[in-house]
Amino acid sequence: MYVRIFAAVWLLVCALLAVVAWGFQAPFSYDPVGPRAYPLLLLLLMAAAAVWLLVKPGEAEDLPISWSLARKVALFIGGLFAYALLFEPLGFVLSTALAGFGLGLLFNGRPLPSLLSGVLMGTLLYGLFDYLLDVPLPMGLLAILEN
Template identity: 55%
Template sequence: MKIERLFSAALLLMVCGLLYLAWGYTAPIAYDPLGPRPYPILILSLLGLCCLFLLVRPRGEPIVLGYTPAIVKKIALCIACMVAYAFLFEVLGFPLSTALMAFCIGKLFGGRTLHCLISGVVMGVLLFILFDTLLDVPLPLLGIFG
């Protein structure tokens, strides 16, 4: 059995469990006639259909992704940056943690240090202004520094 079939079977089981949880999801306040349930059900259903296709597709040419050790290393570092961002989000505040994450991801994609630094700072500040003022999403500004 190929690795993509094993992965798609495990993911399909996880999707079924999440669909079961999403089916009973209701919001305490009815702000929308449909409620919040259709979006996760739609996304999970599409993911489940794709997993089912990968699981039962006929044997043919193997899927060659062309992963080299360097690409796998960059993917692992990218995932580590995103996990660190999730943990540092409240500790350092949104602008600083977003700037650090954007800098690290920019360096992973081969950007110059100064360009990554400038774009990370600009992205952190502008996204904070966008979310905080225009979209009214409360975000931590300074974290432990405030």
């Protein structure tokens, strides 16, 4: 029952956010697909998952909701919120590396592999977006390395 309630509420949130995202306009064209494509795609995927949970939740009804799981979910949401707040001041590479490291530890990863995966994720995704896809990302504290 809780899964269906969550899915219905999440579907409503996705619909409301899609209305907001539909109005995204860029004052200049910096991206060939525009600023609304990425959020709309994510909202479409989340809405599809919510519909699936509404129609056929499977064995999720039998899963107990524990305090440790609720704590991990709250820490995960807090980590994503911190990532959004630190994105511009620290820059894409550092904020992504910190988020990858913290979320790796949250999911019981060892510190060194979590750190390495966070740093690799930040640098490789920056290279993908900035050099291959030509999407400018903030450098933040690493702006001193630019020529």
